[in-house]
Amino acid sequence: MVDSRLDQFIRRIKAQRACLNMAAGLISGMSGPILELGLGNGRTYDHLRELFPARDIYVFERDVAAHPDCIPDETHLLHGDFKETVPGALARIGAPAALIHGDIGSADSARDAELAAWLGPALRSLAAPGAVILSDRAIGDAVWPPEPLPRDVAPGVYFMYRAVALH
């Protein structure tokens, strides 16, 4: 049975798209900007622009190396390490987010686990009640309840949470 890195990647990127498309429905009744952690080559940012043409989309990225058409303007780019840019982000983005997406996985699983454990609590105050939090790593297990995944996404391929009111 072939299960190459190509197979794994296709599974993960299809899961990402399915989760984002589902999230668009889940947050359609609420306001708030979109937060994208990691710009990469800008493909997912472009998908977010298409899904959410009327919302502000803020991107957190240390090393901007995306396709020139897929780079946000300076107002919407939080440039630097997540640990520098996330903690004070609420003042910058103006309102808690309706959707937070973090495609943070790398080849370094120890680094990923450490970042995932840090990110969830750090993002808590940036998520509006009812917000969807999505990631390729389990960033929210200690923070938010899980949201059921799209039917064609296997558990563990992508992670989806729903922020609830704190009181």
Add this chain to the structure above:
Amino acid sequence: MVDSRLDQFIRRIKAQRACLNMAAGLISGMSGPILELGLGNGRTYDHLRELFPARDIYVFERDVAAHPDCIPDETHLLHGDFKETVPGALARIGAPAALIHGDIGSADSARDAELAAWLGPALRSLAAPGAVILSDRAIGDAVWPPEPLPRDVAPGVYFMYRAVALH
């Protein structure tokens, strides 16, 4: 209708996999190594290793930046610009190839068109009779007849050719 860069990318990478898997069947009765033009992050190379465990796989790459597990040994890595490494490659690979795959597309369509026009003729002598040539760009239009694509691949998303005997 949403058709983002993410949608386009998923379409192309699924087409790539479908074409590679079909090519594995088409060349199962012939000998010859595999040539991979461009290593990238090594995902496709990993897929080729899974599909063709018994064949030599030679990779042409200028800037090796793949996952450490997905980098060929020095014998199988032709390091440099395609225009330097492709023309003399037959001596290095020892026998004409059964499959040539070139994932060469970039954000620079003029550069891609120029490279595609150069590559087909440059690869002609590296393809064994019956070899499959696959690419995300139309590298072989002037050199080889087209091979029918897998059913779920739309024309123009991926390009597949079949080398025929020259006499």
